Amino acid sequence: MDCFGTGSLVTxxxxxxxQVQNLVSQFVRGMICTGMLMLGSIFFLFxxxxxxGLIALCAFPLIVGCMGICLAKANPLFTRLQAQLDAINAILQEDISGIRVIKACIREGYEKLRFGKANGALVCTQLQVLTILAFMNPIINVLIYVVVALILRVGTFEVAAEAATPGVIMAAITYTTQLLNGIMxxxxxxxxxSRGFASWKRVKEIFHTKPQLQDGSFDGQTEQHGKIEFRNISFSYPGSDRMVLKNINLTIRPGETVAIMGVTGCGKSAFVNLIPRFYDAAEGTVLVDGVDVREYTLQALRNKVSIALQKAELFHQSIAQNIAWGREGADSESIRAAAxxxxxxxxxxxxxxxxxxxVAACGSHEELLQSCKVYRDIYDFQMGKEELHA
Incomplete structure (x- = not known):
């Protein structure tokens, strides 16, 4: 999540x-069909x-060269296109989840413009791709029709010399037309x-991303219960050089209640997140019941920790299922006791x-539809006439 972001993961x-599914299905089916059509047409021409046959074969390097040049220019744009889809999905995710804040601060216009700019960048890139590909088809058509014209030209001399019949010329044109269909x-x-391979590279990045938190081997059985100790803890968020915490030492004994206070951004949440090992400390050691948290299996460690987050997360399930979500097999009595x-x-x-x-985190269906009105008439914007200020 930290490496890619929610919008990128959704895309x-x-x-x-x-795109990868289309690549696999079309590659297997399309390559066999077009390959047999092209090879068969050239074979029967010979x-x-x-x-x-030699006339048709001589046009192949030009056709392949044209396709290679166009695709070489389009390939980087496919990757950029997917990255811009990431940006749009990120904006949608943020705006739909924070629609009440947007309305309360009367920032619909701001968010609409922000989405419009991201959408405009996507449209521009898509137009560049379509422009490049729009040149490829006519050029290849011209080359094929040149082949047809040369066959007709050579065929007239063949017929005049009685080395061929008009029927042979018509058959050659038919095979050339089939060759054209195969090339198209x-x-x-x-x-x-090309687009499928660009998407496959992005999917492969996720497959090859190694988890930053490696599982330990300790099963969590300890004599102590409830003791937490921080020894010389320093911490910075992944990708940042700024230390949020520096040389923190603290021991919390079983039964104690400790409040951690400080200004916004001083590292209170980061400090607590080190206990269930949402992050690892850059320096120092966090111990739970006398054991380094890095030695626990993640499941065993988090079974020892209960967390009440700042923001409630609701799932599209019943109230009872939401209450029992963190405890597998909870019965109705324990659910009622918790309520x-x-x-x-x-x-x-x-x-x-x-x-x-x-219940659902996004509210009712009507609320969700209302939130999507932020993007209504997005194409009515005149891009560039308004500046986007942070």
Whole structure:
């Protein structure tokens, strides 16, 4: 998540995976079909008349060269196109999840303009790709029609010399037309293959990314329960050289309640996140029940820790399932006890279906539709006439 971001991961799991699926299916099916059509056409041209076959064969280097030049220019744009989709998905994710804040601060216009600029950049890149590919098809058509013209020219001399019949010339043109269909199919296939390979590189980055947190081997069985110790802890977030925490020492004994206070950005959350090992310390050691957290298996360590996050996360399930989400196999009595402890039972029993009422983090369907209105009439913007200020 830290390496790629939410928007990029969404694009890679949806759009990029779809492009890779198209690459595999079209490559297997398309290469066989177009390959047999092209090779068969050239073979029968040579069987029909060696000169006709040589004319068609001489055009191949020019056709392949044209395709190579166009695809070489388009390939970097495919990668940029997917990166711009990342940016759009990131903006959508941020705006839909924070729609209430946007409305409260009356920032719909700002976010609409921000989305418009990201969308405009995507459209510009797509137009560049289409422009490059738009030149490729006509050039290849011209080369094929030149081959047809040369076959007709040579064929007239052959017929005049009684070395061929008009039927042979028509057959040669038919084979050349089939060759044209094969080449056009290969042209379309090469575009999809190029885009598929660009997406495959992005998907492969995720597959080859190694987790920063490596599992330990300790199963979590200790004599102590509830002791936490920080020894000379220093910490910086991944990719940053600025130390958020420096040389922190603290021991929290079982049963103690400790409050960590400080200004925004001083590292309070980072400090607590070191206990369940959401991050590893840059220097020093964090011990839970006398054991270095890096020696625990992640499952064993996090089974020892209960966390109440600053922001509540709701899943599109029933209230009971949301309450029991962190404890597998929780029964109805323990769910009700948790609701009573949180002083939420009165609210829950007042809903339509009680504990079976379905909730969702995004609110109702109508609220979600309303949030999407931020992007309504996006193409009505006149890009460049307004400046985007942070």
């Amino acid at each position: 890679r799991m949806t759009n990029d995976i779809t 069987r029909l008349n060696t000169r006709f 199919g290969l042209t379309m296939l090469s575009q999809n293959i 009573q402890a949180a002083q939420a039972e009165e609210f829950i029993t007042g809903t339509a279906d009680g504990y079976a009422t379905t």
